[in-house]
Amino acid sequence: GENVEQHPSTLSVQEGDSAVIKCTYSDSASNYFPWYKQELGKRPQLIIDIRSNVGEKKDQRIAVTLNKTAKHFSLHITETQPEDSAVYFCAATELGGADGLTFGKGTHLIIQP
Amino acid sequence: DGGITQSPKYLFRKEGQNVTLSCEQNLNHDAMYWYRQDPGQGLRLIYYSQIVNDFQKGDIAEGYSVSREKKESFPLTVTSAQKNPTAFYLCASSEQGLPQHFGDGTRLSIL
Numbered sequence: 001g002e003n004v005e006q007h008p009s010t011l012s013v014q015e016g017d018s019a020v021i022k023c024t025y026s027d028s029a030s031n032y033f034p035w036y037k038q039e040l041g042k043r044p045q046l047i048i049d050i051r052s053n054v055g056e057k058k059d060q061r062i063a064v065t066l067n068k069t070a071k072h073f074s075l076h077i078t079e080t081q082p083e084d085s086a087v088y089f090c091a092a093t094e095l096g097g098a099d100g101l102t103f104g105k106g107t108h109l110i111i112q113p
Numbered sequence: 114d115g116g117i118t119q120s121p122k123y124l125f126r127k128e129g130q131n132v133t134l135s136c137e138q139n140l141n142h143d144a145m146y147w148y149r150q151d152p153g154q155g156l157r158l159i160y161y162s163q164i165v166n167d168f169q170k171g172d173i174a175e176g177y178s179v180s181r182e183k184k185e186s187f188p189l190t191v192t193s194a195q196k197n198p199t200a201f202y203l204c205a206s207s208e209q210g211l212p213q214h215f216g217d218g219t220r221l222s223i224l
Contacts, residue, residue: 001172006155009153034212034213042217042218043203043215043216043217043218044156044203044215045215046212046213046214049212089155089156095209096209099158099161099171100144100146100148100158100161100171100205100213101146101156101158101213102158103148103155103156103157104155105153105154105155106153106155
């Protein structure tokens with residue numbers, strides 16, 4: 001089955017700086033890679049996703065890049081703000097396949113004022 | 114995300130007791146999922162169902178059971194065989210090829 005590794009487990013950055021979270025996956029059949037943001041005690045919320053037919057996707061201050069050859073994908077947050085503080089999860093799956101999402105263990109992003 | 118309702122929000126289980134967590138969706142999604150979240154472990158898949166009257170074990174199904182008698186409902190039973198049930202349980206649903214959306218979760222604790 002799929003295995004997703006996520007790094008770092010904790011990331012502290014100064015407000016206004018950029019943050020990068022990296023994930024690797026093992027199953028070459030995976031073709032869908034969402035990122036979720038989870039605030040304390042709340043549900044994970046989808047913030048951006050990418051499919052294997054593109055290498056990069058942007059949405060305002062958030063971007064995701066995908067390298068299918070190396071089996072890794074990254075989340076980039078620019079101009080970080082205090083409200084970006086949360087736990088971020090990457091995930092991978094094969095759309096239309098039999099399994100659900102396989103999640104990384106999460107990154108606790110701390111924005112220092 | 115509107116459309117996925119989990120209840121109760123908090124649940125307490127006594128030794129030897131089975132408890133059932135409710136998940137209802139009005140999004141008309143075919144697929145539904147149950148995840149368990151522990152600190153530092155991310156989300157782990159317990160069971161999933163791609164269609165009514167069918168479900169599959171995930172990575173950590175032991176000690177849990179599910180049913181899918183209706184499209185909109187996917188209840189999870191935590192049985193007495195699950196020796197470490199304290200966790201945050203999340204239900205999700207999706208349509209084929211589209212992202213999963215989560216409910217607000219149920220926090221289960223042992224008395």
